[in-house]
Amino acid sequence: MIATRDAFGNQLIKSAKTNDKILVLSADLSKATKTENFSKEYPNRFFEIGIAESNMIGIGSGLSEYGFKVVMTSFASFLTGKYDVIRVSLAYSNAPVILVGTHAGLAIGKDGVTQMGLEDISLMRSLPNMQVLQPATPIETEKMVEYILDSNLDGPVYLRLGRQPVSEIFDENYEFIPNKGIVCKDGNELAIFVTGCLLDEVLKAVENSKKNCAVINIHTIKPIDKEIILKFSKQCKKVMTVEDHSIVGGLGSTISEVLSDENPTLLKRIGLNDIFPESGVPSELWEKYGLSSNRIEKSILEFLD
């Protein structure tokens, strides 16, 4: 098992072999954000900016005018904390760059709240022109990263990655289709939409619950796949969302907006309930804050009761 951040680092090097337009900017966390190997293999295409995320974001905006694929990495919390710089220098400027925020959710554990990206989807999703992507497994990450590095971007992309190793759900035949949700399991009692590294936990929870739930992996939060949301909200009586993120503004909010607009359906949002969590062993944090497979299973049973 590897983490989605590892899969990103591996694909970056693979893509760079055939694409000499890829440039990487770092704000000192190249080891943790998995761009270190790229920096060794392509030192002329790697720029260490120092612990100065705002400056990095502005530089990336300028560089993107020269036909480069500019990739900028840091922890999701630190990167999206520079909201106004992202808003003006990237989103309003419509700069075709890739912002990569790692250590999303509770997985950084003992380091605590300041290092956890817990509101980043909400922030990035609110910006016009910004796309928001979050892969669930290593293979999905590789295919997604390969796709965005090889396609012509028409604006900025925010890519959210996890710290923890995750099980593989897909196989090598996986094809990344932009903006389309993926049905991992069909069902008609409850439609569960999940994004990112909790996919495996949700599949386990569903299996243990013995309930007939559909599980849909949402790798693209913006633009959202309305079609799949409407289809499954009609097919199932109830809808649930699961994300390692605040329930304010994340996947749950995104889906509730679509449902409210087009097909009002009872929705249960699972995530951090508008709180700052705490330090701790990640597995204990996921358990305490309702994001372990065990707690997700309980939520499914209560919601269907």
Add this chain to the structure above:
Amino acid sequence: MINPNNLRKHVLRMVYEKRSGHIGGSFSLAEIIAYLYSNFDLTSNDKNAPKLILSKGHAVPILYAVLYELGLITDEEISLFREINSPLQGHPDKNKLKYLHATTGSLGQGLSIAIGHALGLKIISSPNSCFCIVGDGEIQEGQIWEAFMLAPKFKLNNLIVFIDYNGSQNDGFVKNTLDLEPITEKILAFNWNVISICGHNMDEIDAAVKNGLNNKEKPTCILMKTQKGKGVTFLEDPIWHAKVPNEEEYLKAVEELK
């Protein structure tokens, strides 16, 4: 050579007619803008061409004025300054007006964007430079100092930053809000080539820019002592940061700019 007072007249007309916009900080830039647009191809969309990033985006009327003077924007477009459905936004929007190289307006961000351009020009082996204009009050922003710290690391000798040291900002005098001094020493300590000049003297501007362009290893910072509202006696006062003249004041100012 573009006449700086023509630019001031266009700025004055735009702001007077639309009852909105920043005269003082536009007027203090009239000479540097006239100089740069007279000597460099700053309106090309070629990647290899030189660039200008106006980080103090509120002074955008001076850019619209020079583009009008060069015949690149029309009377009709000028009449849409700050109006709905216009390419002439209140602050620079490069996606709405193709002659602009950056979208700015939230202070402190333009110097980082300029570093990106300088780096980009170097990577594509362009011999051209990136110019950036920052306000004096603007350098109270922390991101500016991140950028000041970084540019020498990459030996960006194709980056020239002008500080419009007109001494006043939104709420009054810079020295009372947050004094920058000793500013020359600070930027020198960050390992830049620093040159102090009068920002209204064309010969001093020319010598400083040439000095910067000839530097083989360091980025250059040109500290321009300027007068906010320069060119019209009664406008040379910090209250004219974002104030709009009445008819009598407008006519008096036009008369003085003749």
